[in-house]
Structures are given as structure tokens and as C-alpha cells.
Amino acid sequence: MVNISIALDGPAGAGKSTIAKIIAKAKKLTYIDTGAMYRAITLKILRYGKNVQEEQIKKILSDSKIDIDGNDIFLDGKLVTEEIRKPEVSNFVSHVAKISFVRMKMVELQRKIAANKNVIMDGRDIGTYVLPNATYKFFLTASIDERAKRRFTELKEKGFNVTFEEVKNEMEKRDKIDTEREFAPLRQAEDAIVIDTTGKCIQEVVDEILYYLK
Ligand code: C5P
Numbered sequence: 633m634v635n636i637s638i639a640l641d642g643p644a645g646a647g648k649s650t651i652a653k654i655i656a657k658a659k660k661l662t663y664i665d666t667g668a669m670y671r672a673i674t675l676k677i678l679r680y681g682k683n684v685q686e687e688q689i690k691k692i693l694s695d696s697k698i699d700i701d702g703n704d705i706f707l708d709g710k711l712v713t714e715e716i717r718k719p720e721v722s723n724f725v726s727h728v729a730k731i732s733f734v735r736m737k738m739v740e741l742q743r744k745i746a747a748n749k750n751v752i753m754d755g756r757d758i759g760t761y762v763l764p765n766a767t768y769k770f771f772l773t774a775s776i777d778e779r780a781k782r783r784f785t786e787l788k789e790k791g792f793n794v795t796f797e798e799v800k801n802e803m804e805k806r807d808k809i810d811t812e813r814e815f816a817p818l819r820q821a822e823d824a825i826v827i828d829t830t831g832k833c834i835q836e837v838v839d840e841i842l843y844y845l846k
Pocket residue numbers: 644645666667668670671725726727729730754755756757758806807810
């Protein structure tokens with residue numbers, strides 16, 4: 633049997649994870665949130681401080697265990713699904729994700745999890761690097777204001793004390809680092825279907841994707 637894989641890429645706050653979870657349920661696919669994996673390792677690195685050196689990061693990486701179980705993510709056996717969404721992690725994750733040896737390790741893990749499964753994987757480099765032969769590739773975008781508004785609302789609901797401007801600035805900085813990094817930057821795959829989610833509700837985007845999956 634040939635496995636189905638769906639790559640869902642795009643900048644921060646484009647709605648990737650919300651949409652991916654719904655599609656995964658509708659189509660009985662395994663959902664893999666690759667951003668959560670970069671966030672988990674960032675959470676661990678931050679425990680050693682922001683000035684941690686490359687050699688130490690290598691050691692942290694080799695001593696760490698990251699597991700995904702449905703929508704839950706575990707770092708060294710501990711559930712960190714909520715903790716990895718902290719603004720401190722969001723502000724630092726792109727600096728960690730641009731390090732090539734970190735990416736190599738994460739990509740290896742992502743491909744391993746995806747092997748022999750029908751998957752929907754969301755991230756930045758899925759269609760271009762992690763799963764270049766994915767059955768379907770989508771690239772989700774939205775205006776920066778809409779993306780920041782969505783993330784701001786989400787963070788407020790979770791009780792984080794942030795302002796809209798802070799969220800918007802953090803997103804712009806993150807997108808810049810993600811787009812400009814040397815190794816597997818955030819980029820739309822040439823064969824990806826682009827969906828601009830600005831002004832669209834979740835169901836509209838889901839329906840659009842389901843239409844292509846028919
Ligand atoms: O998807 P999310 O916004 O949680 O991703 C957090 C960060 O992880 C991104 O801003 C990016 O720096 C990094 N990332 C990445 N490659 C992926 C997924 C996420 O570099 N495939």
C-alpha cells in the first residue's frame with residue numbers, strides 16, 4: 633500500500649495546526665506538529681540560558697527525547713504541550729531552529745515518525761525538505777495583522793499577559809529568521825497549492841483542502 637502524506641507549510645499563525653488537526657481527524661491521518669518539536673528542544677535549551685554554546689546544544693540534543701502522541705508532545709517523558717507555547721519559547725525558537733545540526737536531528741525524527749504512516753505534517757520546510765515527495769502540498773498564508781490577531785486571541789485565552797504589538801513583532805521577527813536562514817528556510821514548494829486564509833473561517837479553509845484531497 634502506498635502511504636499518503638500531506639505537507640502543510642506557511643508562516644506563523646497562518647492556521648496550519650488548527651486546520652491540520654481537523655483534516656487529520658476527517659481523513660484518519662496521523663498529525664505531526666513539527667513546530668512543537670523545535671519548541672520542545674528550545675524549552676530545554678532555555679533552561680541552560682540564552683547564551684548556551686554550540687557544544688552544549690549538541691549535548692542537550694543528544695541527551696533529549698522528544699515524543700509525539702496525537703496532539704501531545706513529551707520532552708524526556710514529561711508532557712510539555714502547553715509549556716512550549718510560552719512567549720519565551722516563541723521568542724527564541726527560530727534562533728534554535730536555524731542551527732543546521734538541530735534541524736538534521738529533527739528532520740530525521742520527523743521522517744522516522746512519518747515512515748509507513750498516512751500523515752499530515754505541518755511546519756516550514758515539509759514540502760521543500762522533509763517530505764519533498766509528499767502526495768499533497770499546501771502553503772497557507774494570511775496577512776500579518778490577521779495572523780497576529782489570531783495568535784494574540786489564542787494567547788489571551790490561555791491567560792498569557794501579552795499585547796497585540798508584542799505578538800505581531802515576535803511573529804515578524806520569527807518569520808524573518810525562518811525565511812532567511814540558510815538551511816531549509818521557510819519557502820513555498822514550487823508544486824504547493826497556495827491558500828490565503830485572510831478573511832476566511834476555519835471551515836472554509838478545511839473545505840478548500842478537502843476539495844483537493846478528493
Ligand atoms: O509552527 P510553530 O509556529 O509552532 O513553529 C515554531 C518555530 O519552529 C518556527 O517559527 C520555526 O522557527 C521552527 N520550525 C521550523 N521548521 C519546521 C517547523 C517549525 O524551523 N518545520
